[in-house]
Amino acid sequence: MYEGVVQDLIDELGRLPGVGPKSAQRIAFHLLQADPVDVKRLADVLIEVKEKVKFCSICFNVSEDDQCRICRDPRREQSLICVVEEYKDVVAIERTREFRGRYHVLGGAISPIDGIGPEQLHIRELLMRLGDEAVTEVILATDPNLEGEATATYLTRMLGPLGLRVTRLASGLPVGGDLEYADEVTLGRAFAGRQAAT
């Protein structure tokens, strides 16, 4: 429809997640008018990110070195591992400043419908870490959805025989939410997980 390379650009942009054909067109036209220096910077950072960004050889977190900042930090507790699905979960948890241990990034969650089984995730590497390192507690922090729950259940079963403490993040009412708008599963979990008032 459009001149050769403009159509190529629209096609490439349209492959990005959440970018439909109309948005791809809109972004392409913006780039056509944009300062070539700005477009070059975007192109460069795309190349750079694929060249520089590796995954930590210990925990599979995103890293510019062989080991990520968190695994290299001697102040982080060696005895605690928090298992998450993705890099963005690490960032979200770091933002809370509540966790001083280390991470293990699975690279997704078990989802038979998408053809992702335990062998596609970094579960074998987690077991190897538990053999090598002085870990006493594994915190399962997968997403509270179907795939995340399945993954946590699978890991609980796998880790059971190792004699570690295996915990899961609390389920309950989100802070700042309204009780009446909570779905029944969340509300049910909030009851099941109730604690002594202090």
Add this chain to the structure above:
Amino acid sequence: MYEGVVQDLIDELGRLPGVGPKSAQRIAFHLLQADPVDVKRLADVLIEVKEKVKFCSICFNVSEDDQCRICRDPRREQSLICVVEEYKDVVAIERTREFRGRYHVLGGAISPIDGIGPEQLHIRELLMRLGDEAVTEVILATDPNLEGEATATYLTRMLGPLGLRVTRLASGLPVGGDLEYADEVTLGRAFAGRQAAT
């Protein structure tokens, strides 16, 4: 918040139109996991589009050559010029296959609020074309909004003394729409522009 270059990528993506911080993050994480070949292809096409795509020296349409495909085409009527705001309007009109003349792309519309006056648009170049070329009719096909109307009014006034036929696209009910849902301006224009039933 994220490791150096990942944050740079999120920042650059966030500058694109319609890409908010959350979408930028989502796209960045997608690219982190993506095949380097695919990311390279996107980076290459960004560079290529800025290198290759120029603007037609006659009509300011997007073109990979000094003159665009339409201006080079001897079968297009030389006597008709359709004035549009942007390249995407050319594509939209070409899609109808109703117009066999040539275009003039203004590069926007008059919008004092955005600091765009007639001198920021390719209006001077349009007047030069009308002096040189054997044009008998100029069709004003700016957007039917405030800026487009202002631009059309301005051009009508400018072109009046030249003794050309100056026309505007018909305003009226969109085909396939419901009369009851038409806004009053559109419906008013549909009345004003009513034609003999055939």
